[in-house]
Every structure is written in structure tokens, then in C-alpha cells.
Amino acid sequence: MKTIELKRAGLEDLDLLIPLFEAYREFYQQSPNPVAARHFLRDRILADESVIFTAQTGDVKTIGFVQLYPIFSSTRMKRLWLLNDLFVDKGFRQMGIAERLIQKAQEYAMATKSAGLILETGRDNLPGNSLYIKCGFHKDQEHNYYHWST
Numbered sequence: 001m002k003t004i005e006l007k008r009a010g011l012e013d014l015d016l017l018i019p020l021f022e023a024y025r026e027f028y029q030q031s032p033n034p035v036a037a038r039h040f041l042r043d044r045i046l047a048d049e050s051v052i053f054t055a056q057t058g059d060v061k062t063i064g065f066v067q068l069y070p071i072f073s074s075t076r077m078k079r080l081w082l083l084n085d086l087f088v089d090k091g092f093r094q095m096g097i098a099e100r101l102i103q104k105a106q107e108y109a110m111a112t113k114s115a116g117l118i119l120e121t122g123r124d125n126l127p128g129n130s131l132y133i134k135c136g137f138h139k140d141q142e143h144n145y146y147h148w149s150t
Contacts, residue, residue, distance in 0.1 A: 004097060006104050009052040009065070011045055014038055016062040017054060024065075024087035051081075053104045055088070055097050064088035066101040068108065068117070076115045081105065083119040086128075102135045120145065 044050040055064035067085035088097045109117050121128045
């Protein structure tokens with residue numbers, strides 16, 4: 001297997017990240033729009049509104065990423081990180097890369113002295129649900145989650 005490096009993405013990584021980000025969006029039935037994707041990710045990075053860790057091969061191909069957004073807990077009076085996006089290129093799945101990206105996110109959450117990570121995934125995402133439990137996440141049995149859309 002090729003050497004896989006995990007690193008925090010910056011503006012210099014956009015060209016490598018956009019194709020994978022677009023594959024992630026297409027997985028969720030979104031129409032491709034690489035120009036808008038570039039603007040979206042650039043704006044998040046410039047405004048320090050998200051933290052993105054990428055997995056790259058030795059030949060500098062981005063093969064996975066995890067994106068965290070900061071939120072805050074009033075009751076804990078601490079930051080939480082929303083693990084919003086996790087994606088690994090099809091050709092590199094079942095190699096532990098998603099687990100390594102989650103571990104990187106967990107390390108970052110500890111380093112920033114946050115209250116932890118939260119995430120949401122579909123009930124039918126069996127691989128994801130299994131992976132999150134394997135990585136130490138606990139399924140919330142006590143709360144209802146709601147959403148409102150415009």
C-alpha cells in the first residue's frame with residue numbers, strides 16, 4: 001500500500017481537494033459545480049470557519065477528507081466540533097483511511113480542548129454507523145433531533 005499522509009488543508013490544497021469534494025457532493029445527489037465548490041471551500045478556509053484534514057498518497061493525490069465545523073455548547077461552556085463531512089475515494093476504501101481521518105479529528109478536538117465531536121449520519125449508512133461505534137462514538141438514545149429548512 002502507498003504511504004498515506006494526513007494533513008490540514010489550506011488554500012494551497014484546493015486544486016487537489018475539489019475533485020474529491022465534488023465526488024462527495026455527487027454521492028449525496030448534488031449536481032457537480034466545481035466553481036461553486038472552490039468558492040465554498042476557499043471561503044470556509046479563509047474565514048477559519050471549518051477545519052479540513054486530507055489524506056494524500058505519496059504521489060500527492062487527495063484520497064479522503066474530513067471537515068469539521070465549530071459549534072458551541074452553552075451548558076458545557078466549550079466548543080464542540082461538528083464532524084460534518086467524511087469521504088474516501090472508492091478506490092481506497094476498506095484500507096483504514098476513514099478511521100485514520102476520524103482519529104485525526106479526535107486528536108484535533110482534544111488539542112483544541114473542546115467538549116468533543118458530534119455527527120449525524122443516515123440510519124441506512126451501515127458502514128458509517130459501524131465505523132463511528134468502532135471509533136468510540138456513542139449513539140444518542142436520549143434526544144430527538146429536528147431540522148428546519150428554507
